[in-house]
Amino acid sequence: MTDPMFAATPEPPYFAVIFTSLRAGSRKAGSGDGYEPVAERMRAIAADQPGFLGMESVRADDGFGITVSYWSSEEAIAAWKAHAEHQLAQAAGRRTWYADFQLRIAKVTRAYGKSRA
Amino acid sequence: MTDPMFAATPEPPYFAVIFTSLRAGSRKAGSGDGYEPVAERMRAIAADQPGFLGMESVRADDGFGITVSYWSSEEAIAAWKAHAEHQLAQAAGRRTWYADFQLRIAKVTRAYGKSRA
Numbered sequence: 001m002t003d004p005m006f007a008a009t010p011e012p013p014y015f016a017v018i019f020t021s022l023r024a025g026s027r028k029a030g031s032g033d034g035y036e037p038v039a040e041r042m043r044a045i046a047a048d049q050p051g052f053l054g055m056e057s058v059r060a061d062d063g064f065g066i067t068v069s070y071w072s073s074e075e076a077i078a079a080w081k082a083h084a085e086h087q088l089a090q091a092a093g094r095r096t097w098y099a100d101f102q103l104r105i106a107k108v109t110r111a112y113g114k115s116r117a
Numbered sequence: 118m119t120d121p122m123f124a125a126t127p128e129p130p131y132f133a134v135i136f137t138s139l140r141a142g143s144r145k146a147g148s149g150d151g152y153e154p155v156a157e158r159m160r161a162i163a164a165d166q167p168g169f170l171g172m173e174s175v176r177a178d179d180g181f182g183i184t185v186s187y188w189s190s191e192e193a194i195a196a197w198k199a200h201a202e203h204q205l206a207q208a209a210g211r212r213t214w215y216a217d218f219q220l221r222i223a224k225v226t227r228a229y230g231k232s233r234a
């Protein structure tokens with residue numbers, strides 16, 4: 001999980017990548033398939049990309065997870081997708097780590113929270 | 118968790134409500150604050166609303182959760198927000214169940230998955 005849990009995003013509009021995934025074999029951290037260190041590194045690299053605004057991520061014990069990352073533009077999302085080390089991780093995810101996944105790109109138009117509703 | 122885990126959404130465009138929340142006291146199911154049966158009923162009622170396309174939801178042991186619901190239009194989202202029983206649940210969520218939350222409304226413009234990438 002990222003720290004802090006909630007992404008401190010600016011006022012909309014901005015963009016979101018909604019990534020829902022099921023780990024292969026419902027694996028969790030420490031399952032020995034090399035996922036965790038790469039996932040951790042991807043989170044760290046993503047946070048350094050131009051246009052990165054924040055990330056929120058949860059995975060349950062059954063292996064199903066949702067990660068939402070926030071970006072200032074669609075170009076920033078495309079650049080992160082094309083990042084060389086991220087491309088290697090994407091290939092491993094597709095081949096080994098995820099039994100299934102869905103990725104959706106969306107434009108956030110409105111937002112509110114408990115404290116600023 | 119909803120069943121199936123992955124929402125069977127149509128081709129974009131459609132709309133998403135990204136709801137990230139932290140349960141008060143990092144509570145989980147069965148904590149006795151009345152959350153679980155209401156959450157379950159809200160999921161069931163939401164699924165019957167016009168324009169509902171699907172839902173994906175995860176909550177971790179530390180009480181942080183992400184629920185993404187998908188809708189055919191912004192009007193459908195507004196109608197669900199205004200639903201009388203849902204309004205009561207929203208008030209209880211704000212008052213009691215959630216230590217904090219963020220809600221974002223977004224237009225999904227692109228989507229792909231492992232099997233249809």
